[in-house]
Amino acid sequence: MYNHHLSSWGWDYALMFIGMALFWSLLIVGIFLLIRYVGHGSADPPPRSLLRRSAERMLAERFARGEIDEDEYKNRLTVLRTQSSP
Incomplete structure (x- = not known):
């Protein structure tokens, strides 16, 4: 009489x-995925050519401000x- 199956x-x-x-x-x-996505930002480093241009620009700005002379520039x-790595 009692049914043992799930009712x-x-x-x-x-x-x-x-x-x-x-x-x-x-x-x-x-x-978890949202925190991981927001927290890590960009994992790829900027290209080497972009870093070199940035360094050259900063050097030119220092020269223009008179912080360094022409020979040092x-x-x-x-x-x-000529440097192989930035």
């Missing part, structure tokens, strides 16, 4: 538990252009 209420509770577990899992994963510019 209608049993299925409802099982599906509710699965849905709740799925919801919380997706919410936690979404928050030319020497440093030569070093920047």
Whole structure:
């Protein structure tokens, strides 16, 4: 007389538990991915040519302001252009 199978209420509770577990899992994963995306910014370093142009520009600005003389400007510019790494 007693039915050992899940009744209608049993299925409802099982599906509710699965849905709740799925919801919380997706919410936690979404928050984790959002924090990871926002927190890391750009992982790629700028190209070497961009860094070299930036360094040359800063050197030219120092020369224009009179912080360094022409000989020092030319020497440093030569070093920047012949250097293999920025």
